Amino acid sequence: MTDPRARQRKQMHLAVHAPGAGNTTVWALPPAGPATTPAKGSPELRPGGPPARRSPCSGSHTDFSSFRHLAATAERGLFDFLLLAEGLRLPEHKGRIHDLDAVGRPEPITLLSALAGVTDRIGLAATADTTFHEPYELARRLASLDHLSDGRAAWNVVASSSDAFAAENFRPGAAHLDRPECFARAAEFVVTARELWDSWTPGGVPRPFAHHGRHFSVSGTFDVARSPQGHPVVIQAGDSEEERESAASAADVFFAGPPGTPEAGQALRADVGRRLAAYGRRPEDLKIMPGVTFALGDTDAEAQENAAEIRKQQVSPQGALFALERVWGRDLSGYDPDGPLPGIDPDPAGEAAPGRAPVADPLAVAARWRAVAEAKGLSIRQTVIETAGRQTFIGTPSSVAAQMDGFVTAGAADGFVLLPHHTPGGLDDFVDRVVPLLQERGAFRTEYAGATLREHLGLPLPVWKG
Numbered sequence: 215m216t217d218p219r220a221r222q223r224k225q226m227h228l229a230v231h232a233p234g235a236g237n238t239t240v241w242a243l244p245p246a247g248p249a250t251t252p253a254k255g256s257p258e259l260r261p262g263g264p265p266a267r268r269s270p271c272s273g274s275h276t277d278f279s280s281f282r283h284l285a286a287t288a289e290r291g292l293f294d295f296l297l298l299a300e301g302l303r304l305p306e307h308k309g310r311i312h313d314l315d316a317v318g319r320p321e322p323i324t325l326l327s328a329l330a331g332v333t334d335r336i337g338l339a340a341t342a343d344t345t346f347h348e349p350y351e352l353a354r355r356l357a358s359l360d361h362l363s364d365g366r367a368a369w370n371v372v373a374s375s376s377d378a379f380a381a382e383n384f385r386p387g388a389a390h391l392d393r394p395e396c397f398a399r400a401a402e403f404v405v406t407a408r409e410l411w412d413s414w415t416p417g418g419v420p421r422p423f424a425h426h427g428r429h430f431s432v433s434g435t436f437d438v439a440r441s442p443q444g445h446p447v448v449i450q451a452g453d454s455e456e457e458r459e460s461a462a463s464a465a466d467v468f469f470a471g472p473p474g475t476p477e478a479g480q481a482l483r484a485d486v487g488r489r490l491a492a493y494g495r496r497p498e499d500l501k502i503m504p505g506v507t508f509a510l511g512d513t514d515a516e517a518q519e520n521a522a523e524i525r526k527q528q529v530s531p532q533g534a535l536f537a538l539e540r541v542w543g544r545d546l547s548g549y550d551p552d553g554p555l556p557g558i559d560p561d562p563a564g565e566a567a568p569g570r571a572p573v574a575d576p577l578a579v580a581a582r583w584r585a586v587a588e589a590k591g592l593s594i595r596q597t598v599i600e601t602a603g604r605q606t607f608i609g610t611p612s613s614v615a616a617q618m619d620g621f622v623t624a625g626a627a628d629g630f631v632l633l634p635h636h637t638p639g640g641l642d643d644f645v646d647r648v649v650p651l652l653q654e655r656g657a658f659r660t661e662y663a664g665a666t667l668r669e670h671l672g673l674p675l676p677v678w679k680g
Contacts, residue, residue: 341451
């Protein structure tokens with residue numbers, strides 16, 4: 215029975231990031247498809263552990279049934295929203311498609327529009343880049359999704375580095391934007407999109423718009439009226455200085471990096487709070503929801519075993535060399551993943567992984583990796599596994615519920631974006647085993663209080679700026 219005092223407690227927000235983007239997904243194990251039963255002869259795994267081994271398959275990442283299952287699970291768990299990543303080019307390594315990421319990622323707004331028809335309450339968040347899109351076409355598609363879903367749409371803003379790797383898919387001679395310019399364009403893009411959305415009055419009357427800035431000069435009449443939630447919720451992802459500033463200036467939700475410790479989360483909140491004040495915004499105007507991973511078990515020891523197995527499966531031999539090349543900035547394809555780290559130093563000016571974010575201070579990272587490898591006698595792959603990001607929350611369902619509740623009650627976060635390690639069933643155990651315990655603690659809702667994403671997040675309707 216829920217504690218009556220729960221009504222006075224701050225409740226957390228929960229969202230889920232669809233697996234398939236980045237190194238948290240275990241591609242070697244699922245075939246990440248709609249079927250969830252193990253292959254014949256494969257052992258069943260403990261709850262919260264990695265899925266049973268089957269033959270690799272990437273086609274499931276375009277199977278609608280996989281995303282429908284994840285969305286239905288998140289909605290059954292009363293989550294705020296489901297977030298989809300955007301892929302502007304197939305993941306490649308030295309000119310060849312590799313197995314380190316999703317091969318064939320659907321366009322997010324198209325997929326979420328389909329999910330809008332088979333869900334009722336879950337928010338639908340699309341990642342969309344500001345370097346290669348244009349304000350009118352993207353604002354129009356997002357506003358359309360907001361109407362199709364009756365006010366459940368969100369836009370996860372990403373400022374892509376405009377390198378030749380991604381630009382080749384768009385237009386000949388696409389201009390390269392350095393990092394400051396990428397973020398300047400992104401900031402103006404968000405402002406412009408909001409001006410387009412606000413060109414319709416709350417009473418449903420369209421008015422001409424005009425924006426003339428450094429990056430965009432557009433005018434005309436926007437053809438999509440305001441939605442039940444005013445306009446899509448804006449999410450800012452990342453953890454850099456620029457991304458923190460962008461979140462404070464214009465976002466409704468900050469999808470931050472893993473918090474590490476409650477103290478680190480409190481420090482992030484304090485930093486973002488200072489930035490919010492500079493824009494005349496209040497702390498409650500921005501929900502801070504870091505991305506987190508989890509591993510469950512019937513005992514804490516079992517959960518630790520599951521977590522270790524997940525980390526091992528997340529780093530294939532090829533993946534280990536790829537991670538090494540990102541740090542060293544050199545072609546290291548001739549090295550044995552089961553052998554020692556290279557004796558040569560990284561090339562700080564090198565780029566062995568086009569289209570991937572550069573590693574800050576590669577010499578320092580290499581020195582740290584060498585110290586770990588020497589102290590524990592680790593190979594290249596073992597070193598990458600040891601130094602890779604670990605699951606944020608590990609333990610029994612009750613332990614994980616307590617850990618998450620502790621973060622929120624300590625003011626270290628408003629909630630979390632969960633990053634399951636496989637699809638489509640990676641969220642099932644959490645919803646079935648952890649969510650009920652969060653509800654018993656009064657730390658999470660027992661029903662949706664409203665119909666729109668803004669209502670789920672406790673955000674007011676945007677003020678019309680006509």
